[in-house]
Amino acid sequence: MSSGLFSPITFGKVTLKNRIVMSPMCMYSCEQKDGKVVPFHLAHYESRAAGQAGLVFTEATAVLPEGRISEEDLGIWNDEHIEGLQQINEGIHRHGARSGIQLAHAGRKAVIDGDIFAPSSVPYKDDWKVPKEMTKEDIKRTIDAFAEGARRAKEAHFDIIELHGAHGYLINQFLSPLTNKREDEYGGDRESRFRFLDEIIEAVKTTWDGPIFVRISANEYHPEGNTMDDFLYFAREMKNHEVNLIDCSSGGVVSARPNVFPGYQLSYADQIRNEGDIATGAVGMITSGIQAEEVIQNERADLIFVARAMLRNPYWAKAAADELGVDLNGPKQYERGWM
Incomplete structure (x- = not known):
């Protein structure tokens, strides 16, 4: 069988060797609360690259100190952050993986x-x-901070930027009618609620010339929240602004408990990909190679974002390859165990 999961894919000038992505996940490890990389980060990210993920994302990385989800998060609001992030990239690139950074602002969360700050x-x-x-x-200060974060990401040698527009954080707060009660040009109808993200994308493009992904929460689990029709509108607008991929998660805008099951968010990636005509990433309890292969082969998404399963097993890609009967070249130091 020719594997879809282990086939390459190209975004702009960046080619991923396979469709497996380590999803951004907060590590709460900046003990000095300064947003700087510590030894844990270096080991954590390089180990997933050694495990043969095609793309390794750092955690949500704050563009302003008040935009951190927690005070232990990574930051990119200062040039002093660049050196540590470069070291992360050296480890990731050493194993033939590509690196991504998720630029974030937590807003009211x-x-x-x-x-702390929010649209309302x-x-x-x-x-x-x-x-x-x-x-x-x-x-304006926040939009400029995203552009400066993108500049620093380029100087740190990241390959891909993802803008965090999901899980009830700041960009998501502007997009959602549940949290955006503004009466100016940044609030009201969906065109106006999209303006903040629109201006961030355009600002980022002034300092960054690589692929741009955006993570969204494609279900707000509230009857007065955005509908799929709204998300398809946002997706088409993002495509018009040359966004390369939409990473389709859900929830977090308001307190809600979705029904969680294997692949429970996959339908959002499928619908946005095939009706919005833009590449998507699937995330949400995708835990096996066979499950991931089905998604790619049936053209339901273009990338598989693996989160907690990759915390449990840094070599998740190897386990998936074994399931699918794919020969996967690993680090030469591990060849005796990978044969």
Whole structure:
């Protein structure tokens, strides 16, 4: 059998050797709360590249200190962050993998000391901190921070940028009518709610010339939230702005408990890919090679984002290859065990 999962794919000038992606996942490891890389990060990311993932993403990396999900997150708001991120990339590239960075701002879901910001002054939950409604100056400063984050990502030698527009973080808060109550040009109808992401994409393109992915929450699990028709509109707009792929997750905008089962978010990637005519990434309890192969072969998504399963097994790609009967070349140091 010719494997789809282990076939290459190209985005712009970047070719991935297979369709397996280590999904961005917070590691809460910056003990000095300065956003800088520590030895754990170097070992963590390189081990997944040695395991033969085609693309390895760092965790959500904050473009501003107040945009961290937690104070232990990685940052890219300062040039001092570049050197450590370069070291991560050296380890990833050493094994023939490509590297990605997820640029993020947590908005009202930031759990930090000091002020937090959102499109509207509405807390995530009643007992959470109340965010400040962003002024036009705050919005411009944040858009500029994404562009500067992209510049630093280029200097750190990342191959792909993903903008975090999912899980109820800042970009998602602007996109959703559940969280965006603004009455200016950044709120109201879906065209206006898209404006913030639109301007971020265009700003990032002034400092970055590589592929751009965007992660979205394609189901808000609330009857008054965005519908699939809205997400298809956003997808088509992103394609018009030369976004290369939409990474289709769900939830997090408001407190909700979705029904979780193997591949439970796959239908979003499938529908957006085939109705929005844009490449997509599938994520959400995709845990086996056979399951992932079916997704690629049936053209339901273009990449498989593996999260917790890859925390359990850094060599998930090897296990998937064994399931599918694919010969996978690993690090020469491991050849005795991989034969």
